[in-house]
Amino acid sequence: xxxxxxxxxxxxxxxxxxxxxxxxxxxxxxxxxxxxxxxxxxxxxxxxxxxxxxxxxxxxxxxxxxxxxxxxxxxxxxxxxxxxxxxxxxxxxxxxxxxxxxxxxxxxxxxxxxxxxxxxxxxxxxxxxxxxxxxxxxxxxxxxxxxxxxxxxxxxxxxxxxxxxxxxxxxxxxxxxxxxxxxxxxxxxxxxxxxxxxxxxxxxxxxxxxxxxxxxxxxxxxxxxxxxxxxxxxxxxxxxxxxxxxxxxxxxxxxxx
Amino acid sequence: xxxxxxxxxxxxxxxxxxxxxxxxxxxxxxxxxxxxxxxxxxxxxxxxxxxxxxxxxxxxxxxxxxxxxxxxxxxxxxxxxxxxxxxxxxxxxxxxxxxxxxxxxxxxxxxxxxxxxxxxxxxxxxxxxxxxxxxxxxxxxxxxxxxxxxxxxxxxxxxxxxxxxxxxxxxxxxxxxxxxxxxxxxxxxxxxxxxxxxxxxxxxxxxxxxxxxxxxxxxxxxxxxxxxxxxxxxxxxxxxxxxxxxxxxxxxxxxxxxxxxxxxxxxxxxxxxxxxxxxxxxxxxxxxxxxxxxxxxxxxxxxxxxxxxxxxxxxxxxxxxxxxxxxxxxxxxxxxxxxxxxxxxxxxxxxxxxxxxxxxxxxxx
Numbered sequence: 001x002x003x004x005x006x007x008x009x010x011x012x013x014x015x016x017x018x019x020x021x022x023x024x025x026x027x028x029x030x031x032x033x034x035x036x037x038x039x040x041x042x043x044x045x046x047x048x049x050x051x052x053x054x055x056x057x058x059x060x061x062x063x064x065x066x067x068x069x070x071x072x073x074x075x076x077x078x079x080x081x082x083x084x085x086x087x088x089x090x091x092x093x094x095x096x097x098x099x100x101x102x103x104x105x106x107x108x109x110x111x112x113x114x115x116x117x118x119x120x121x122x123x124x125x126x127x128x129x130x131x132x133x134x135x136x137x138x139x140x141x142x143x144x145x146x147x148x149x150x151x152x153x154x155x156x157x158x159x160x161x162x163x164x165x166x167x168x169x170x171x172x173x174x175x176x177x178x179x180x181x182x183x184x185x186x187x188x189x190x191x192x193x194x195x196x197x198x199x200x201x202x203x204x205x206x207x208x209x210x211x212x213x214x215x216x217x218x219x220x221x222x223x224x225x226x227x228x229x230x231x232x233x234x235x236x237x238x239x240x241x242x243x244x245x246x247x248x249x250x251x252x253x254x255x256x257x
Numbered sequence: 258x259x260x261x262x263x264x265x266x267x268x269x270x271x272x273x274x275x276x277x278x279x280x281x282x283x284x285x286x287x288x289x290x291x292x293x294x295x296x297x298x299x300x301x302x303x304x305x306x307x308x309x310x311x312x313x314x315x316x317x318x319x320x321x322x323x324x325x326x327x328x329x330x331x332x333x334x335x336x337x338x339x340x341x342x343x344x345x346x347x348x349x350x351x352x353x354x355x356x357x358x359x360x361x362x363x364x365x366x367x368x369x370x371x372x373x374x375x376x377x378x379x380x381x382x383x384x385x386x387x388x389x390x391x392x393x394x395x396x397x398x399x400x401x402x403x404x405x406x407x408x409x410x411x412x413x414x415x416x417x418x419x420x421x422x423x424x425x426x427x428x429x430x431x432x433x434x435x436x437x438x439x440x441x442x443x444x445x446x447x448x449x450x451x452x453x454x455x456x457x458x459x460x461x462x463x464x465x466x467x468x469x470x471x472x473x474x475x476x477x478x479x480x481x482x483x484x485x486x487x488x489x490x491x492x493x494x495x496x497x498x499x500x501x502x503x504x505x506x507x508x509x510x511x512x513x514x515x516x517x518x519x520x521x522x523x524x525x526x527x528x529x530x531x532x533x534x535x536x537x538x539x540x541x542x543x544x545x546x547x548x549x550x551x552x553x554x555x556x557x558x559x560x561x562x563x564x565x566x567x568x569x570x571x572x573x574x575x576x577x578x579x580x581x582x583x584x585x586x587x588x589x590x591x592x593x594x595x596x597x598x599x600x601x602x603x604x605x606x607x608x609x610x611x612x613x614x615x616x617x618x619x620x621x622x
Contacts, residue, residue, distance in 0.1 A: 075518030088508040103518035196519025
C-alpha cells in the first residue's frame with residue numbers, strides 16, 4: 001500500500017502544528033519519524049490515519065483521498081498503535097486483541113478471528129497473557145498487546161506512535177524485530193515514531209526528521225542522522241560514529257544559547 | 258531438525274488449543290450466569306404473584322395463570338382472585354422486570370459510551386427532566402398530552418427533551434463525553450430547581466402528589482401501560498445488545514475505536530438516543546426509580562469483568578431482578594404500608610454495591 005501526503009497543514013487552533021508536510025511511503029518500507037517533543041510527530045500520524053482532519057492538503061491511500069473514505073475502509077488498510085492505552089473496563093487481553101478483528105467482522109467473532117488473535121499473541125510472544133486482565137499487566141506488556149491488536153487487524157500499513165517507549169531494551173528490540181519481519185516477509189509498510197535515534201538507524205529504511213511542524217530532513221539513516229541536523233534540531237552536541245554499518249549517535253551535552 | 262520442527266509445531270498447536278479452551282470456558286461461565294439469573298427471575302416471578310394483601314392459596318394464583326394460557330383445559334378461578342392476579346400482580350411484576358431491565362441496560366450502555374463510570378440516566382438529568390414535566394402537569398395541569406396519560410406524556414417529552422439538548426449542544430462542538438456529562442449534570446440541577454420552585458408555590462396536595470410521583474411506584478403498571486413499554490423495549494434492547502461489542506472499542510479511547518473502524522461520533526449519538534428513549538419510555542410511567550441504571554452495570558462488572566458483550570445483557574437481568582425483588586420487599590416489609598420503590602431500591606442496592614466494591618477492591622472497573 002502506498003500513502004501520499006501533499007502540502008499538509010493542521011492546527012487545533014489558529015496556531016499551525018503541521019506546515020507544508022510532503023511525504024510518500026511505499027509498500028515494504030520501514031520508516032521512522034524522529035524529532036524533539038512537540039515537533040508534531042503524533043499529530044502527523046493521526047492525520048495519516050484520518051483521526052484528525054487537516055485544514056489544508058490531502059492524504060491519499062493508493063491514490064484515493066482519505067477524506068472520502070469511511071472509517072471501516074480505512075481500518076482495513078491502516079492499523080494504528082496509540083501512544084498510551086488504558087481501557088475503562090476490565091477486558092481480558094484476548095478480548096482486547098480481538099477488537100482488531102472489528103473491521104473484518106460485524107459483531108460475532110468467528111474461529112478464524114480467534115486464530116488471528118492467537119497468531120498475533122504468538123508473534124509478540126505474549127500468549128501467556130491471553131487470559132489476564134489488560135489493566136493488570138505492566139505498561140510494557142500493554143504496549144505489546146496493542147501492537148498485537150494492530151497485527152490482528154491484518155492491514156497493509158502500520159502506524160506506531162512510540163510503541164516502544166515504555167519497553168526495556170529487550171522488549172524494545174523484540175517489537176522492532178517483529179515489525180521489521182512483517183515489513184520484510186509480508187511487504188507491509190510501517191511508520192513508527194521512535195525516540196531512540198540509534199534504534200531508528202538500525203531498523204529503518206528511511207528516517208523522517210521533524211522540527212516545529214515541518215520536515216527538517218528525510219532520507220536514509222546516513223543522510224538524516226548527521227551532526228548538523230541533530231545538533232540544530234535537538235539543540236545538542238553529539239558526534240556520529242559508524243558502528244556495524246549504521247550511523248551511531250554519541251551524545252555529548254546539551255547546547256545552551 | 259525436522260523432528261524438532263514438528264515438536265515445536267505441535268507445542269504451538271497445543272498452546273493455542275489450551276488458550277482457546279480457557280477462553281471458551283470463561284465465556285461458558287458467563288453464559289451459565291445468564292442462565293442462572295434468568296432462572297432466578299422466573300422462579301422469583303412465580304413466587305411474586307402468590308403474595309400480596311389479598312388472601313389466596315398458591316394453587317389459586319397458579320390456576321389463574323394456567324387458565325390464561327390454556328383457557329380450555331383449566332377451569333376459570335374465582336373472579337376476585339382472577340382480577341387480583343391477572344389485573345394487578347402480573348402487570349405490576351412485568352412492569353418491574355421490564356423497567357429494571359431497561360434502566361440497567363441504558364446505564365450499561367451510557368457508561369462506556371460516555372467513558373464515565375458515573376454516567377446513568379440519572380446523572381444525565383433525564384430523570385430530572387421527567388420529574389419537571391410531571392410536576393408541570395400535576396401542579397398547573399399543563400401538559401402536552403391529555404386524558405388519563407397527561408402526566409405521563411409530559412414526563413416523557415421533558416425527559417426526551419433533556420437528552421436532545423445534551424446531544425444538540427455537544428454535537429455543535431464535537432461530542433466529547435465530558436461535555437455531555439457536564440451539560441447533563443447542569444440541566445439536572447436546572448430542572449430540579451424548576452420543580453422545587455413550582456412545589457414551593459403550589460398547594461399542599463399538589464406538592465405531595467409531585468413528591469409521590471418522584472419517589473416512583475410500580476403501581477401504575479397495568480396491561481395498558483405495558484402496551485407502550487413493551488414494544489419500545491423489544492426494539493431498543495436487542496439493538497443495544499448487538500452494538501455492545503463496539504462499546505469495548507470505545508472504552509479503549511476514541512482514537513483507538515476510530516482506528517478499529519468505528520464511526521465514534523455517530524455511534525455515540527445513536528446509542529445515546531436509543532438509551533434515552535428506553536429510559537424516558539419507562540420512567541414516565543413509573544416515576545424516577547432509584548439508581549438501578551447506575552448500580553446494576555457495576556454489580557455486573559464486578560461479577561463478570563468488563564466485556565460489554567456480556568455486561569449489557571447481564572446488567573439487564575440484574576436490574577430486572579433487583580427492581581422486582583425491591584418491589585415485593587417494599588410492599589411486604591411493613592405491610593400494609595408500601596415503602597416507595599425508589600427508596601427501596603436504594604436501600605437494597607447501596608449496601609450490596611458498597612459491599613461488592615470493598616470486597617473486590619476493584620473500584621469501578
